[in-house]
Amino acid sequence: EPEVTQTPSHQVTQMGQEVILRCVPISNHLYFYWYRQILGQKVEFLVSFYNNEISEKSEIFDDQFSVERPDGSNFTLKIRSTKLEDSAMYFCASGTGGSYEQYFGPGTRLTVT
Amino acid sequence: ELKVEQNPLFLSMQEGKNYTIYCNYSTTSDRLYWYRQDPGKSLESLFVLLSNGAVKQEGRLMASLDTKARLSTLHITAAVHDLSATYFCAASGAGSYQLTFGKGTKLSVIP
Numbered sequence: 001e002p003e004v005t006q007t008p009s010h011q012v013t014q015m016g017q018e019v020i021l022r023c024v025p026i027s028n029h030l031y032f033y034w035y036r037q038i039l040g041q042k043v044e045f046l047v048s049f050y051n052n053e054i055s056e057k058s059e060i061f062d063d064q065f066s067v068e069r070p071d072g073s074n075f076t077l078k079i080r081s082t083k084l085e086d087s088a089m090y091f092c093a094s095g096t097g098g099s100y101e102q103y104f105g106p107g108t109r110l111t112v113t
Numbered sequence: 114e115l116k117v118e119q120n121p122l123f124l125s126m127q128e129g130k131n132y133t134i135y136c137n138y139s140t141t142s143d144r145l146y147w148y149r150q151d152p153g154k155s156l157e158s159l160f161v162l163l164s165n166g167a168v169k170q171e172g173r174l175m176a177s178l179d180t181k182a183r184l185s186t187l188h189i190t191a192a193v194h195d196l197s198a199t200y201f202c203a204a205s206g207a208g209s210y211q212l213t214f215g216k217g218t219k220l221s222v223i224p
Contacts, residue, residue: 031210035212048210048211056211058211091155091156100210103158104155104157105155
């Protein structure tokens with residue numbers, strides 16, 4: 001069964017450094033999302049992406065964040081200058097749109113020290 | 114602003130018993146989702162409810178949606194240990210694909 005994959009599974013970085021989190025959505029999906037979950041808390045929406053542009057974003061998704069679909073398969077989230085409070089599990093999700101389902105990847109645990 | 118509230122946040126139940134998790138949302142929502150999360154794992158989609166009165170069942174889990182009351186329920190029948198996990202509900206606003214999640218219900222099924 002197709003699934004969303006994410007790399008790396010765990011990323012440790014120093015405050016102020018740039019990180020890129022990578023996702024490979026399910027191949028026929030057209031809608032892509034990033035969510036994050038701070039340890040022990042609820043899942044929060046960051047951004048959605050459709051037709052090569054951002055369709056929605058939350059207040060969390062400020063100028064330090066960007067997303068890109070550099071080729072036909074990858075979907076990336078970049079944090080330009082990480083802060084301690086960016087430490088969280090970052091989930092990528094994808095969907096067809098028609099069924100409204102969103103399928104989540106296994107997540108990347110980002111630790112900012 | 115769409116807000117989603119779940120209760121209870123913690124639930125300890127005996128095997129074989131029935132229980133219901135409640136999910137309230139604050140404004141009109143197009144869709145209601147239920148996900149399961151095991152510790153350290155991703156979110157597994159359980160149900161997507163699209164219309165008032167929708168009811169879906171999978172094994173010991175049954176989800177329903179009442180859009181007039183802005184309420185969804187996840188009913189657990191004859192709980193077994195394998196159902197121990199955190200269950201999240203999420204809603205999306207009209208015309209939006211953004212999911213707003215509740216805080217989750219941590220379910221522990223004990224023998």
